[in-house]
Amino acid sequence: MISFLRRTLQTESRSLEAADAMACARLHKDGFAFPWDVSEIERLILSENVIGDGIFDSVGGTLLGFVLSRKAANEAEILTIAVAAAHRRRGVARDLLIKHAETLGLLRVSALFLEVAQDNEAALALYRRHGFTEVGRRPGYYRAADGGRTDALVMTKQLL
Numbered sequence: 232m233i234s235f236l237r238r239t240l241q242t243e244s245r246s247l248e249a250a251d252a253m254a255c256a257r258l259h260k261d262g263f264a265f266p267w268d269v270s271e272i273e274r275l276i277l278s279e280n281v282i283g284d285g286i287f288d289s290v291g292g293t294l295l296g297f298v299l300s301r302k303a304a305n306e307a308e309i310l311t312i313a314v315a316a317a318h319r320r321r322g323v324a325r326d327l328l329i330k331h332a333e334t335l336g337l338l339r340v341s342a343l344f345l346e347v348a349q350d351n352e353a354a355l356a357l358y359r360r361h362g363f364t365e366v367g368r369r370p371g372y373y374r375a376a377d378g379g380r381t382d383a384l385v386m387t388k389q390l391l
């Protein structure tokens with residue numbers, strides 16, 4: 232059943248617009264213990280140095296996943312990436328990373344960085360599978376929902 236659904240998911244990708252902020256906030260709430268609100272996401276989408284891509288269901292136009300990165304010179308850092316809980320493990324994040332790398336490549340971004348909680352197995356597997364390598368660790372960087380702290384791993388991938 233899962234592989235059938237995977238085959239039939241028809242998607243399209245495009246740059247994020249301010250009008251997508253509400254849908255992004257809903258997905259962010261699905262994925263993070265401390266979600267960003269609509270105005271924060273809208274502010275990021277409208278920032279000159281922030282690049283956002285989304286993957287949408289081609290039939291209903293629903294946002295399935297999005298990614299936001301901040302660009303500085305020829306480097307960029309992923310600020311967040313989230314996929315709707317109901318559509319995970321269907322290649323949405325994979326397609327998002329491919330689309331985002333194309334977008335950033337056109338802007339002459341040669342290296343992409345990110346931080347990921349060391350216990351976020353899904354995200355770590357995703358990034359490793361897509362060519363990111365670990366280059367550092369920030370002890371206690373993330374606050375967990377239970378009040379504890381979790382290390383962040385810093386990862387990077389060359390795009391150009």
Ligand SMILES: CC(C)(COP(=O)(O)OP(=O)(O)OC[C@H]1O[C@@H](n2cnc3c(N)ncnc32)[C@H](O)[C@@H]1OP(=O)(O)O)[C@@H](O)C(=O)NCCC(=O)NCCS
Nearest residue numbers: 262312313314319320321322323324325347353354356357
């Ligand atoms: C991490 C996240 C974005 C992955 O999105 P997704 O659309 O489900 O990922 P994909 O289906 O594209 O998976 C691509 C590959 O990543 C790996 N992967 C993704 N989710 C995984 C999981 N739960 N367990 C193990 N590996 C996983 C697999 O290698 C997978 O390939 P496969 O399905 O062929 O085995 C999604 O789980 C999410 O939104 N999580 C909450 C927010 C979050 O943690 N964001 C990252 C912050 S750094």
